[in-house]
Amino acid sequence: MTVADIDATIPNNVDLAGDRRLQRALESWQPRFIEWWKELGPVAFQDNDVYLRTAIAVGQEGWANFGYVKMPDYRWGIFLADPEADRRVGFGDHRGDPVWQEVPGEYRADLRRLVVVQGDTEPASVEQQRALCLTAPSLYDLRNLFQVNVEEGRHLWAMVYLLHRYFGRDGRDEADEMLERHSGDEDNPRILGAFNEPTPDWLSFFFFTYFTDRDGKFQLASLRESGFDPLSRTCDFMLKEEAYHMFVGATGVGRVVQRTVELMKGHDTDDIRPYGGIDLATLQRYLNFHYSVSLDLFGAETSTNAANYYAAGLKGRFQEGKRDDDHRLQTASRTVPYVAGGHVGEREATALAALNETLRDDYIADCRKGVDRWNRALADVDRELVLPHVGFNRAVGEFAAHRLSPDGQLLTDDEWSTGVSAWLPTDEDRTHVESLMVGVDEPGKMAGWMAAPSTGIHQKPVDYEYVRG
Numbered sequence: 224m225t226v227a228d229i230d231a232t233i234p235n236n237v238d239l240a241g242d243r244r245l246q247r248a249l250e251s252w253q254p255r256f257i258e259w260w261k262e263l264g265p266v267a268f269q270d271n272d273v274y275l276r277t278a279i280a281v282g283q284e285g286w287a288n289f290g291y292v293k294m295p296d297y298r299w300g301i302f303l304a305d306p307e308a309d310r311r312v313g314f315g316d317h318r319g320d321p322v323w324q325e326v327p328g329e330y331r332a333d334l335r336r337l338v339v340v341q342g343d344t345e346p347a348s349v350e351q352q353r354a355l356c357l358t359a360p361s362l363y364d365l366r367n368l369f370q371v372n373v374e375e376g377r378h379l380w381a382m383v384y385l386l387h388r389y390f391g392r393d394g395r396d397e398a399d400e401m402l403e404r405h406s407g408d409e410d411n412p413r414i415l416g417a418f419n420e421p422t423p424d425w426l427s428f429f430f431f432t433y434f435t436d437r438d439g440k441f442q443l444a445s446l447r448e449s450g451f452d453p454l455s456r457t458c459d460f461m462l463k464e465e466a467y468h469m470f471v472g473a474t475g476v477g478r479v480v481q482r483t484v485e486l487m488k489g490h491d492t493d494d495i496r497p498y499g500g501i502d503l504a505t506l507q508r509y510l511n512f513h514y515s516v517s518l519d520l521f522g523a524e525t526s527t528n529a530a531n532y533y534a535a536g537l538k539g540r541f542q543e544g545k546r547d548d549d550h551r552l553q554t555a556s557r558t559v560p561y562v563a564g565g566h567v568g569e570r571e572a573t574a575l576a577a578l579n580e581t582l583r584d585d586y587i588a589d590c591r592k593g594v595d596r597w598n599r600a601l602a603d604v605d606r607e608l609v610l611p612h613v614g615f616n617r618a619v620g621e622f623a624a625h626r627l628s629p630d631g632q633l634l635t636d637d638e639w640s641t642g643v644s645a646w647l648p649t650d651e652d653r654t655h656v657e658s659l660m661v662g663v664d665e666p667g668k669m670a671g672w673m674a675a676p677s678t679g680i681h682q683k684p685v686d687y688e689y690v691r692g
């Protein structure tokens with residue numbers, strides 16, 4: 224195990240000091256990263272002290288430091304999980320071979336693509352969320368937003384390290400382009416659609432961290448299986464941070480739901496807007512939107528790329544090792560959704576071609592868990608939130624050319640136009656939500672549209688001054 228050098232210009236556990244060329248290259252990328260952070264990171268609070276967690280190691284016994292830091296001074300580091308002795312490729316044509324410590328020449332382009340697509344999402348979400356700091360519902364939430372933001376910055380560092388260290392000249396160019404593409408930029412947008420949508424309000428932020436960061440979890444979990452060991456170890460450690468982002472989403476939506484239930488009961492009505500709450504129908508429409516755009520991130524139901532990545536040992540399935548099959552999938556098959564003759568049905572596909580769909584299924588099952596938890600609170604008013612049909616509001620794959628209702632009925636364009644205002648956030652919804660977005664900066668105070676958290680951060684009280692100065 225390499226000891227972490229946390230005092231270096233770039234804190235790391237990859238022995239950067241032992242590779243002067245690489246160190247110099249990354250040290251020249253660093254100021255451009257900071258410049259990007261100041262220009263396209265949070266629009267305010269850059270000079271405030273924020274109570275943040277900083278990664279300083281990767282071990283089980285604790286890997287993070289908590290303390291006040293000004294965001295531009297955050298110690299973005301490069302940390303790979305410890306290597307696993309005698310690790311072998313776990314799937315595909317190379318199953319059983321020792322894992323690769325350098326990029327195999329024949330997979331160079333594919334691996335670079337996988338790293339770039341993942342890496343591009345990290346700064347994208349910081350850009351999408353940059354204005355939210357002006358309207359945080361509490362200092363606790365403001366701090367959580369910043370924690371997510373700096374960690375997405377660190378994830379960018381993780382991918383940029385791989386590009387610089389393993390992909391030579393092309394890798395360095397790709398690393399530069401990470402700071403040149405911008406979320407929503409007409410000429411040079413981020414690579415994936417969902418990362419060019421703005422995150423205009425905190426309700427969107429909570430649903431984004433619940434649904435879209437969870438796509439990140441599943442992508443990272445399948446890259447953690449990679450036969451390219453440095454990628455695997457990088458993603459392994461990123462997943463620890465990612466879990467926190469989903470906590471922010473799950474508890475954020477949960478606290479909104481809790482407040483909505485309180486207001487519904489207290490006023491004995493569904494129409495809680497006059498009382499400064501977010502009504503359940505609006506919550507459902509926001510959920511529908513963020514869930515459906517996140518489903519698109521998994522790609523088309525069948526994909527030659529996904530099949531090739533798997534056969535090559537580059538990207539596995541979620542929890543590959545726990546699956547009870549041959550981990551090669553050359554003869555296996557499954558069904559995938561198929562729309563024909565006015566019906567939503569299924570067709571057979573090879574398991575290899577259908578890997579995107581398999582990952583999407585795993586993701587959907589994971590999404591359900593949080594919805595079930597929210598519904599336990601909603602049982603009090605005899606209501607529930609539901610995940611819409613997988614074909615609802617999709618822009619990628621089999622359903623892209625069809626209109627489906629949230630319960631999975633195929634619709635004509637007219638039926639869609641008539642129904643859509645009940646299914647996706649309307650201008651009116653957005654205006655109402657926006658009207659509730661007022662920054663609350665008194666320690667322990669919460670905006671009226673969401674409940675307080677049950678506990679604070681790192682054993683600090685809820686009314687701790689998480690952001691000060």
Ligand SMILES: [Fe+2]
Nearest residue numbers: 345375378439
């Ligand atoms: Fe991330």
Ligand SMILES: [Fe+2]
Nearest residue numbers: 436439465468
């Ligand atoms: Fe994340």
